[in-house]
Amino acid sequence: LDVSMDTWSYFHTCLVSIWLHRFYIYSAVAFGISLWIVIQFTTTRTKRKVGEDLLQELGADKLGNGCAPPQAQEVHVAGVKIFYGSQTGTAKRFAKALAEAVTSLNLPVEVINMGDYDPEDGLSEETSSRNICVFLVATYTEGQPPESAAWFCKWLEEAANDFRVGKSFLQGLRYAVFGLGNSAYVDHYNTVGRRMDRCLWMLSASRIMTRAEGDCNVAQSKHGSIEADFEAWKAKFLTRLQALCKGEKKPCSGKCKKGKCKSSGKQSKESSDHEHGKSEHENSEAEELFETSSEEEAGGTDSVIDVEDLGNIMGHMKKAKVLLLEGVWNGSKEEAERREMITPALREALTKQGYKLIGSHSGVKLCRWTKSMLRGRGGCYKHTFYGIESHRCMEATPSLACANKCVFCWRHHTNPVGTEWRWKMDQPEVILREAIENHQNMIKQFKGVSGVKAARLEEALSVKHCALSLVGEPIMYPQINSFVRLLHQHGISTFLVTNAQFPEEIRRLEPVTQLYVSVDASTKESLRRIDRPLFKDFWQRFLDSLKALAEKQQRTVYRLTLVKAWNVDELKAYADLISLGKPDFIEVKGVTYCGESSASSLTMANVPWHGEVVSFVQELARLLPDYGIACEHEHSNCVLMAHRKFQVDGEWRTWIDYGRFQELVRERERSGGSRAFTAAEYTARTPPWALFGARERGFDPLDVRFQRKSKARDISGC
Numbered sequence: 001l002d003v004s005m006d007t008w009s010y011f012h013t014c015l016v017s018i019w020l021h022r023f024y025i026y027s028a029v030a031f032g033i034s035l036w037i038v039i040q041f042t043t044t045r046t047k048r049k050v051g052e053d054l055l056q057e058l059g060a061d062k063l064g065n066g067c068a069p070p071q072a073q074e075v076h077v078a079g080v081k082i083f084y085g086s087q088t089g090t091a092k093r094f095a096k097a098l099a100e101a102v103t104s105l106n107l108p109v110e111v112i113n114m115g116d117y118d119p120e121d122g123l124s125e126e127t128s129s130r131n132i133c134v135f136l137v138a139t140y141t142e143g144q145p146p147e148s149a150a151w152f153c154k155w156l157e158e159a160a161n162d163f164r165v166g167k168s169f170l171q172g173l174r175y176a177v178f179g180l181g182n183s184a185y186v187d188h189y190n191t192v193g194r195r196m197d198r199c200l201w202m203l204s205a206s207r208i209m210t211r212a213e214g215d216c217n218v219a220q221s222k223h224g225s226i227e228a229d230f231e232a233w234k235a236k237f238l239t240r241l242q243a244l245c246k247g248e249k250k251p252c253s254g255k256c257k258k259g260k261c262k263s264s265g266k267q268s269k270e271s272s273d274h275e276h277g278k279s280e281h282e283n284s285e286a287e288e289l290f291e292t293s294s295e296e297e298a299g300g301t302d303s304v305i306d307v308e309d310l311g312n313i314m315g316h317m318k319k320a321k322v323l324l325l326e327g328v329w330n331g332s333k334e335e336a337e338r339r340e341m342i343t344p345a346l347r348e349a350l351t352k353q354g355y356k357l358i359g360s361h362s363g364v365k366l367c368r369w370t371k372s373m374l375r376g377r378g379g380c381y382k383h384t385f386y387g388i389e390s391h392r393c394m395e396a397t398p399s400l401a402c403a404n405k406c407v408f409c410w411r412h413h414t415n416p417v418g419t420e421w422r423w424k425m426d427q428p429e430v431i432l433r434e435a436i437e438n439h440q441n442m443i444k445q446f447k448g449v450s451g452v453k454a455a456r457l458e459e460a461l462s463v464k465h466c467a468l469s470l471v472g473e474p475i476m477y478p479q480i481n482s483f484v485r486l487l488h489q490h491g492i493s494t495f496l497v498t499n500a501q502f503p504e505e506i507r508r509l510e511p512v513t514q515l516y517v518s519v520d521a522s523t524k525e526s527l528r529r530i531d532r533p534l535f536k537d538f539w540q541r542f543l544d545s546l547k548a549l550a551e552k553q554q555r556t557v558y559r560l561t562l563v564k565a566w567n568v569d570e571l572k573a574y575a576d577l578i579s580l581g582k583p584d585f586i587e588v589k590g591v592t593y594c595g596e597s598s599a600s601s602l603t604m605a606n607v608p609w610h611g612e613v614v615s616f617v618q619e620l621a622r623l624l625p626d627y628g629i630a631c632e633h634e635h636s637n638c639v640l641m642a643h644r645k646f647q648v649d650g651e652w653r654t655w656i657d658y659g660r661f662q663e664l665v666r667e668r669e670r671s672g673g674s675r676a677f678t679a680a681e682y683t684a685r686t687p688p689w690a691l692f693g694a695r696e697r698g699f700d701p702l703d704v705r706f707q708r709k710s711k712a713r714d715i716s717g718c
Helices: 002-020 022-057 090-103 119-125 147-161 191-202 226-245 265-270 307-329 344-352 368-374 381-386 428-444 454-460 480-489 503-508 524-531 538-550 571-581 610-623 658-670
Strands: 079-085 109-113 131-138 174-181 212-215 356-358 362-365 393-397 465-468 493-498 514-518 555-562 585-590 627-633 638-643
Touching (some): 002 022, 079 090, 079 147, 090 109, 090 131, 090 226, 119 147, 131 191, 131 226, 147 191, 174 191, 174 226, 212 226, 344 356, 356 428, 362 428, 381 585, 480 493, 480 658, 493 658, 503 538, 524 538, 555 571, 555 610, 571 610, 585 610
Parallel strands (some): 079 131, 131 174, 174 212, 393 465, 465 493, 514 555, 555 585
Antiparallel strands (some): 356 362, 585 638, 627 638
């Protein structure tokens, strides 16, 4: 018992001692733990530094992502994949340019044609690849994707709307979209890019930046041209890409819906739409007001604005309005003034095609028939039908812009489009002076060329006719009447062609030698498919233009372009349209194949033979008792129908007395416009060789027909 008491006494004494000295014990333990932590931290840091040095020696910096990440072990961006869907080649060109820029950041990059890619298998792999996917896609006819991107877009839309496909199917995929379109097509502007952006978002893919849109419409383009729009977006994309490479990632406020970040005010500047960091909020608030989003085409759902959001929206609108007004009043002339129609890219493309551009919206080009007649090898169909001297004809236009994008356009849609004049305007005196100078300079180049007739070369330097049919829509030029008057004052006859989309301009047009209206189809649907007009009310405008033509007293012409498998089976409908416009003449011409173009699906199979054109005209003549078949020009695959009033005493008088026409114009000018004159007052007898059924088939016997040996064809000219 005594031993047990002694033991307890000993332990009691120890416990009391420990309790009394507990502060020192705690301090020792804390010191030991701290010492252990310091040793562990130092050891780990040393190992990490040695590892990093070793990786750098092995070139690990090149195995990373080129953007100098803080930790070599973690790769935030493995590479960039650029998908493009292009019809005319612009999106493809942009994709290559972007690839070069990304390569300069030492990032792996791959350029992919959507037509060569299986989205069902491929896109799902991108959810874990750490790649950035960029989509450059154009909007084509009727808001449809280009042919090469059709399947890609169809699959994406079906996947986004298919309940069997999980809504998180593309979660983890990071992307950016740049759409290419033309705002002149109001109903379909950049719809493909917008739909693609929305579908990717619906499948839980994450934007790295707001969708951007390039605009071919120079007047409306944010930066002046689609190329400039792309360059501005590319700069922002590269900045964002570098930030992602460094691992920068800022969460958004969590109020996103329908593909649009709902963050606003101060919070919006500090947040982002699912990893899009500096995207839409780095732009000025004035620009942000007009940013597009997936909500724009959400079909009307969620269109009601929450009351709590109304104050923010009104605040943005007021601020944007102030900023825009300040830009004007502070002398921001670049935004306040109208832009030039011809962008540097357009100028380069048209110059390569042989155009001599004048000012900011006009041009001239030497017609191949002018060259042919200089050599005595025959003239164009206007020489056969109306007696013009082809070597003295200047092909020009005061407006390169057009309101249609016809499938058979000779210019492959390199010219701008628009529904109204929104560009800077050059004066008619300047346009005419430079047009004649440029034309004469091109004629002078034939001096000394083998086969050129000296007398005709001398005559050609004096312009006698002007075909206002080079490209575009001449009647869009606001001072077209002044330009026509100037031509007449110089003794130059005028052949003006319009695409039947500007009825009021036709009514206001002063007398021209001969006024054409292109009648490319006889029904609303076929006109939509062939002309691809910009106007929503294109059919009513078309009909009103024909009615306006019927009011003209001078010579009027319907120009029918036959496209096999497109519009050759609409005889009765054509007859009805002819009754509406009551033209003096009807030119029926087989479409000219201008070579393969990504902007058109036409092939040689769509070009009718001359015999087929003749058969069409004969069938049409049976439906039009007031018209007869007057002339043909086999070489141009063209036949002329004329109203019976031009058949006097059994002889056709389709040719023009150009001297008499100029006299009538001067009489009208002297009378202040009260002296009216009609087409019958300046007709001339049609020579026998030009008549339909003649042995010459429309070829002037004074010239010698030249048979080209090479297969290469010169397809320029009217």
